[in-house]
Amino acid sequence: MAASVVRSCCRVFLQTSAHGKVAGLSSRCLGGVRWKSSVQHATRPDLPKLAYQKVKGKSPGVIFLPGFASNMGGLKAEALEDFCKSLGHAYLRFDYTGCGASEGALEDCTLGGWKRDVLYVLDELVEGPQILVGSSMGGWLMLLAALARPEKIAALVGIATAADHFVTAFKSLPIEVRKEIEEKGEWVLASKYSEEGAYRLNLNFLKEAESHCVLQGPIPITCPVRLIHGLKDPDVPWHISMQVAERVLSADVDVILRKHGQHRMSDKDDVKLMVYTIDDLIDKLTTMA
Structure with missing residues (x-):
């Protein structure tokens, strides 16, 4: 982590920019x-x-x-x-x-x-x-x-x-749950951000997303x-x-x-x-x- 500076914001961080541009925003x-x-x-x-x-x-x-x-x-x-x-x-x-x-x-x-x-x-x-x-x-x-x-x-x-995220979250599920999702062809992902209380992701979305992973x-x-x-x-x-x-x-x-x-x-x-x-x-x- 030599390339990264990790700042914990339990310290006082939110200060006005030194050049004063944010102060009135x-x-x-x-x-x-x-x-x-x-x-x-x-x-x-x-x-x-x-x-x-x-x-x-x-x-x-x-x-x-x-x-x-x-x-x-x-x-x-x-x-x-x-x-x-x-x-x-x-x-x-x-x-x-x-x-x-x-x-x-x-x-x-x-x-x-x-x-x-x-x-x-x-x-x-x-x-x-x-x-x-x-x-x-x-x-x-x-x-x-x-x-x-x-x-x-x-x-x-x-x-x-x-x-x-979607790829790693799916792969972290128990194998029996993944098999059930694969059989249904759809992953019902509970979410408080959806009006319906869940998002529905089809297997095509997950498989396509896998080709865009960057953390390997x-x-x-x-x-x-x-x-x-x-x-x-x-x-x-x-x-x-x-x-x-x-x-x-x-x-x-x-x-x-x-x-x-x-x-x-x-x-x-x-x-x-x-x-x-x-x-x-x-x-x-x-x-x-």
């Missing part, structure tokens, strides 16, 4: 007056339209990648938009195929299809280097995007990064990486972020652990930490440039 990012961006739809040949909201600005830009079955309307995504607008940096948030305001059916989606969505955003909807901010499954997708488009990635920020060996990513995780995350264990930190080849990797953090990391102080982390990255990247 809290009221706008965390429940005050918001500046709204309009929803646009990207038309792709033979593929569902992607819904996105974009703010023009300077580089590096910031792109938010939601979690599984989530959308671009969450607190973290909106707080990042307010933050980027306050600094004049470009920002984009979007919905994956089958999620939110984008076209498509969730049950037909695959991890590879969502990776294709992210690459389309990088190739067609933004310009210049980007900081990818991935929440949960979005953290897995940010790693896949950085591997596929390294020249377009300035830095990565993972929030409860769920690298390889070194991850050839060399940009700065920041990984924030809650020690009380009941869904994705915090040691997954530690594994990512160990495997990426970058020498600039920080793991930030929140003592009381849950999976979604959407409490006010969690959002502040995310914003401050990105603020420090932007300052570092622009200073280097």
Whole structure:
């Protein structure tokens, strides 16, 4: 772990950035007056339209990648938009195929299809280097995007990064349970985040996701990486972020652990930490440039 700095946030961490840019943000990012961006739809040949909201600005830009079955309307995504607008940096948030305001059916989606969505955003909807901010499954997708488009990635920020999650969770089930799921062709995954109380994953989704696993060996990513995780995350264990930190080849990797953090990391102080982390990255990247 020589490449990683592990910070336990039971210490005092949330301090105003040294250059003072974040000090006045809290009221706008965390429940005050918001500046709204309009929803646009990207038309792709033979593929569902992607819904996105974009703010023009300077580089590096910031792109938010939601979690599984989530959308671009969450607190973290909106707080990042307010933050980027306050600094004049470009920002984009979007919905994956089958999620939110984008076209498509969730049950037909695959991890590879969502990776294709992210690459389309990088190739067609933004310009210049980007900081990818991935929440949960979005953290897995940010790693896949950085591997596929390294020249377009300035830095990565993972929030409860769920690298390889569905695959490892399925393989950790008792063998008799796995056999029953394979016979039914569907895994009913209980979740408090679903309106129905569970998500239904078909075997095709699991088998396809297996081809995108990244934790089996070194991850050839060399940009700065920041990984924030809650020690009380009941869904994705915090040691997954530690594994990512160990495997990426970058020498600039920080793991930030929140003592009381849950999976979604959407409490006010969690959002502040995310914003401050990105603020420090932007300052570092622009200073280097």
